[in-house]
Structures are given as structure tokens and as C-alpha cells.
Amino acid sequence: xxxxxxxxxxxxxxxxxxxxxxxxxxxxxxxxxxxxxxxxxxxxxxxxxxxxxxxxxxxxxxxxxxxxxxxxxxxxxxxxxxxxxxxxxxxxxxxxxxxxxxxxxxxxxxxxxxxxxxxxxxxxxxxxxxxxxxxxxxxxxxxxxxxxxxxxxxxxxxxxxxxxxxxxxxxxxxxxxxxxxxxxxxxxxxxxxxxxxxxxxxxxxxxxxxxxxxxxxxxxxxxxxxxxxxxxxxxxxxxxxxxxxxxxxxxxxxxxxxxxxxxxxxxxxxxxxxxxxxxxxxxxxxxxxxxxxxxxxxxxxxxxxxxxxxxxxxxxxxxxxxxxxxxxxxxxxxxxxxxxxxxxxxxxxxxxxxxxxxxxxxxxxxxxxxxxxxxxxxxxxxxxxxxxxxxxxxxxxxxxxxxxxxxxxxxxxxxxxxxxxxxxxxxxxxxxxxxxxxxxxxx
Numbered sequence: 168x169x170x171x172x173x174x175x176x177x178x179x180x181x182x183x184x185x186x187x188x189x190x191x192x193x194x195x196x197x198x199x200x201x202x203x204x205x206x207x208x209x210x211x212x213x214x215x216x217x218x219x220x221x222x223x224x225x226x227x228x229x230x231x232x233x234x235x236x237x238x239x240x241x242x243x244x245x246x247x248x249x250x251x252x253x254x255x256x257x258x259x260x261x262x263x264x265x266x267x268x269x270x271x272x273x274x275x276x277x278x279x280x281x282x283x284x285x286x287x288x289x290x291x292x293x294x295x296x297x298x299x300x301x302x303x304x305x306x307x308x309x310x311x312x313x314x315x316x317x318x319x320x321x322x323x324x325x326x327x328x329x330x331x332x333x334x335x336x337x338x339x340x341x342x343x344x345x346x347x348x349x350x351x352x353x354x355x356x357x358x359x360x361x362x363x364x365x366x367x368x369x370x371x372x373x374x375x376x377x378x379x380x381x382x383x384x385x386x387x388x389x390x391x392x393x394x395x396x397x398x399x400x401x402x403x404x405x406x407x408x409x410x411x412x413x414x415x416x417x418x419x420x421x422x423x424x425x426x427x428x429x430x431x432x433x434x435x436x437x438x439x440x441x442x443x444x445x446x447x448x449x450x451x452x453x454x455x456x457x458x459x460x461x462x463x464x465x466x467x468x469x470x471x472x473x474x475x476x477x478x479x480x481x482x483x484x485x486x487x488x489x490x491x492x493x494x495x496x497x498x499x500x501x502x503x504x505x506x507x508x509x510x511x512x513x514x515x516x517x518x519x520x521x522x523x524x525x526x527x528x529x530x531x532x533x534x535x536x537x538x539x540x541x542x543x544x545x546x547x548x549x550x551x552x553x554x555x556x557x558x559x560x561x562x563x564x565x566x567x568x569x570x571x572x573x574x575x576x577x578x579x580x581x582x583x584x585x586x587x588x589x590x591x592x593x594x595x596x597x598x599x600x601x602x603x604x605x606x607x608x609x610x
Contacts, residue, residue, distance in 0.1 A: 176609045177356065179309070183319045184357040187305045188364030191298040191326040196369040198275065198297060199331060200378060202282050202290045206453045209285040213445045213452060223446075227439055230284055234438040237280045237492060238431045244273035245590075248490040250288075251296030252345075253586035258299055259321040259346040261313070262591060264602045267304035271297060277492030282453065284438055285445040287482050289454030291331040292494020298327025302361070314609060318353050321346050322361035329362045330369045332496070334552040338362045340545040345583065353609035387526040387559045394523060398562045401510055401531045402569025408506050409538035409570065410577045412480055417585065419488040433489035441482055451478060454494065455501025459532070462508045463525045469512040476505040487586070495582070499539055500532045507531025526559055530566045538570035541581040 216226045241247040246254055246265055251274065257263030278293040302323025306316040321342050329338025342358040343350050373379040390397065423433060444451050450458045450467075458475065461467050467475075483498045507528040515521055529550060537546035550563040579585070 176353070180318070180353050180356045180609065181360050183302075183305055183309075183311075183315075184322045184360030185364045186308075187298075187302045187319055187323045187357075188326045188361035188366075189368045190305065191301050191323050191361065192330050192365030192368030193372060194297055194301060195294045195327050195330040195365070196372045198278070198294060199290055202278065205279060205282040206285070209283055209445075210449060210452055213285060213442075213449065217446050226442060226446075230438040230442045231435055233280045233284045234435040235431065237277050237438075238434045240273055240277045240280070241490065241492060242430070244269050246270035246296060246300070247273040247277040247492050249292075249487065249586060249590075250493065250495045250583075251292035251294075252494065252496070253583045253590060255296050255299035255320070255324045256346050256583060257587050257590060258303065259317055259324065259342075260348075261317050261602060262587070263594075265300060265303050265320070267300040267307075270300040271304075274300070274492065281491060281493040284442065285452040286438065286441045286486055286491060286493060287451060287454065287479060287498055288486055288491065288493025288495065289456075289497030290494060291328060291454075291496040293492065294327040294331035295324045295494070296327070298323035298325070298330075298361075298365075301327075314353075317347075318351075318357050318609065321354060322357040325358045326361040326365035328496075330365050332549075334549055335362050335366045337545050337548045337552055340548050341542070344544050345540060345542045345581070351609075387529055388522045389559065390523060390526060390562050394519070395562065395565070397510075397514060397519070397523070397527060398530055398534075398566040399569055400514075401507060401527060402534050402566040403573060404510055405503055405506050405531050405534035405566065406538045406570035406573025408476075408480075408502065409535055409574050410579070412484070412502065412539060413574075413579050413582055413585070415480060415484045416487055416582055417579075419484050420589065423488050430490075434491055437482075437486045437489040437491050440485065444478060444482065448475065448478065450475065451482075454497035455479065455504075456497055459501055459504045459528075462504045463528050465521065465524055467508060469509060472505050472508045472512070476502065476509065479505065496536075499536055503532035503535030504528050506535060526562070529553060529559065530563045533563050534566040534570035537567035538574035539582050541571070541574070541584075543567045543571045 216222045254263060258265045274293050274296050281288055299320045302320035303316055306319040324346055325338040325342035328341050329335045339358050339362050342354065347354055479498060479502050483495065487495065511524045511527040533546040533550050537543040546567050547563050550560055
């Protein structure tokens with residue numbers, strides 16, 4: 168490749184990344200705004216029905232209708248099935264095709280149905296898919312295909328992630344470590360530019376409208392040398408729960424396939440059973456962002472922490488197995504926070520100062536993510552972007568390393584990679600082949 172061609176490609180990476188980032192930042196900002204309002208409406212509905220149980224049959228009927236809409240929506244648009252991240256990873260790695268103009272409305276519709284029903288899923292997975300679909304659409308402007316489309320779509324995906332989670336640097340690492348598992352110059356440039364422009368666009372919209380989206384803001388205390396054993400305990404606990412969760416996901420999908428349950432029945436059971444739990448546990452509604460804030464502020468008793476941990480593990484598994492539209496990233500963070508809260512309560516009972524409680528919760532969130540997603544670098548970066556100090560960063564490195572090691576010893580892939588393999592296998596069973604791979608050096 169000539170030097171002139173490299174310069175032209177570099178400028179194209181910047182241009183496509185900037186355009187993708189601006190559009191993604193605006194779309195995902197609006198999407199998050201709608202989602203949060205839908206969750207508030209869902210909380211109001213469940214609170215009303217909780218106090219007026221005569222309306223329970225009407226609620227269940229509404230959930231079945233919502234499940235039917237979600238079923239039809241994802242039946243005809245495969246991109247809208249599941250968490251969004253596994254599919255866009257397949258697009259990023261050139262293993263799956265994407266029809267961007269179908270994926271965008273289908274993902275938004277499916278997500279709205281999920282969140283208005285209060286299911287325990289997050290908005291970050293759909294945000295990643297929306298960004299990836301936008302990137303794919305932008306690539307069509309210059310008739311870009313193959314490696315170009317993959318890189319631009321990956322830039323959109325990490326821009327969507329950064330906007331939804333509020334962690335720009337983690338968004339860039341997400342593209343490199345999780346989406347592509349590749350550190351090519353073109354990918355770094357495009358992803359970085361996309362994230363920067365998406366972040367600026369969403370921040371400007373927030374300033375203009377007065378609506379700002381901050382996922383978590385933790386106030387942490389630095390662990391003393393004498394408390395450095397706590398990250399080791401957090402790492403073991405988070406790693407063990409991550410292994411158990413991965414096994415639950417694996418065997419629940421296998422079990423449902425063996426029993427041959429109709430797909431609509433799977434989705435309807437996820438909606439109805441989750442709705443019943445939401446009636447009695449308001450904190451169960453949604454992916455768990457509000458619950459994480461409460462845990463960090465020590466507002467949840469250990470008995471509730473334990474109950475919510477079991478419920479989250481079971482119902483996130485159920486929703487994932489049924490391929491309900493909705494992300495798993497925030498639910499994973501919530502599970503990690505619940506583990507950290509339980510360890511923190513035990514530690515305080517053994518004499519630990521309550522000052523360190525929120526620090527343990529934050530560290531546990533990232534350790535669980537690192538073990539479940541096999542993405543330790545991104546998980547540690549999240550600590551810094553969510554308010555951790557340099558000392559917390561070091562403690563998080565210990566916890567994430569231990570959790571990752573525990574998970575590694577027990578084998579298995581990232582839960583996103585497992586889901587991607589399942590999608591590809593299902594396509595092969597239907598006789599659908601992978602898109603043609605066009606390797607091209609861009610920079």
C-alpha cells in the first residue's frame with residue numbers, strides 16, 4: 168500500500184468514525200431517554216397493581232401481548248434477538264450479516280416492549296447494536312464493504328456502548344478487547360473518533376435539554392495495606408459466581424432445546440414470571456442500575472441482597488435463553504454488586520469499617536464482569552471511569568485478576584462468545600452461510 172493510499176484511508180477512518188459517532192450519540196441518547204421513562208412508567212404500573220390485585224389478570228394479559236409483539240418482532244429480524252452485543256460482535260468479526268435499516272427499528276421496538284414490561288435486562292446491549300447498525304448504514308454511503316464495514320460498524324458499536332454506560336475509554340477498549348479482539352490501527356482510529364464524537368454529541372444534547380445520563384457515581388475509600396486481602400476474597404467470590412452463571416446459561420439453553428418448547432412460550436414465560444416478581448420486588452424492575460446505586464449507598468439489607476442475587480441469576484438466565492431483546496451488561500454489573508454487597512456485609516460483621524463498603528461493591532462489579540466476559544482490561548478501566556481512585560484501581564486489578572483466573576481454571580468462553588457461537592450454529596442449521604470474508608489492510 169502506498170503512503171498516499173494510507174493517508175486517504177486514515178482520513179476516511181476519521182470521517183466515517185466522526186459521522187458514525189455523531190449519529191450514534193444522538194440516537195442512543197434519545198433511546199436511553201425513552202428507556203428511562205418507560206422504566207418509570209413500568210414501576211408506576213407495578214406499584215398500582217401491587218396495591219390493587221384485582222388488576223392482576225389485566226397485567227398478565229398485557230405481558231402476554233407484549234411477549235407476542237417481542238416474539239413477532241424478533242422472528243422476522245434476527246438482529247433483534249437477545250442482548251445485541253453477541254450479534255454485533257459477529258458483524259464486527261465478519262461472521263454475521265446485518266441489515267441496518269431493519270435492525271434499527273426492530274431493536275428499538277423490541278427493547279421498548281422489554282423495558283415497559285420491567286424485565287431484568289439493560290439498555291446497553293441494544294445501544295451497542297444500534298451503534299453497530301448505524302455504522303453499517305454509514306459505511307454504505309461510500310459503498311464500503313468487507314473490512315471497511317466491519318471497522319465502521321465496530322466504531323458505532325463502541326460509541327453506543329460509551330454513550331449508554333457513560334465510559335468513553337472503556338468503550339474504546341470494548342471494541343478492541345471484546346468486539347474484535349484485535350488491535351489494528353484502523354480499528355483504533357475509527358473507534359476512538361466514533362467514541363469521542365458520540366460522547367460530545369450526547370453531552371451537548373444533555374446540556375441543551377437539561378437531561379444528563381450518569382449511570383453510576385461511586386464515592387470510594389482507599390483500602391489500607393491491611394485490607395488488601397479483601398480484593399482477593401472479592402475475586403474468588405465473583406469468579407465462582409461467574410462460573411456458576413455461565414453454566415446456568417449453557418445448560419438452560421440446552422434444556423430448552425431438548426424439550427422443544429415453542430419460542431413464543433419461552434418468551435411469554437419470561438415476561439409473565441418476571442412480571443410476577445416485579446409485583447413484590449420493585450428493585451427487580453429493569454437491568455439493575457437503580458439497585459446498584461442503593462447497594463453502593465448501603466440501603467439494602469443482606470437478606471434482600473441474597474434474594475435478589477438468586478432472582479437475578481435465575482431470571483437473567485431465563486430471559487437470555489428465551490432470546491428476549493435486552494442487554495446483559497448492566498444485569499452483570501448488578502450481579503457483581505450484589506456479590507460485593509454480601510461480601511461487604513460479612514466483612515463488616517468481622518470488623519471491617521463501613522467506609523470500605525462501596526469500594527468493595529465497585530471492585531466486585533468489575534471483577535464479575537472481567538470473569539464473565541473474559542475482558543479484564545475493560546473491567547479495570549471501568550473502575551477509574553466510575554469514580555475509583557488510584558488505590559481502588561490497584562485493588563480492582565487484584566480482584567479482576569483473581570476472578571479471571573478462577574473463571575479460566577473452570578474453562579469456558581466469554582458469555583458473549585458462547586451466545587455468538589449459538590447464533591452461528593442456528594444459522595448453519597437453517598442452511599445460512601457466513602458472509603464472504605474480504606481481508607483488506609486499511610492502515
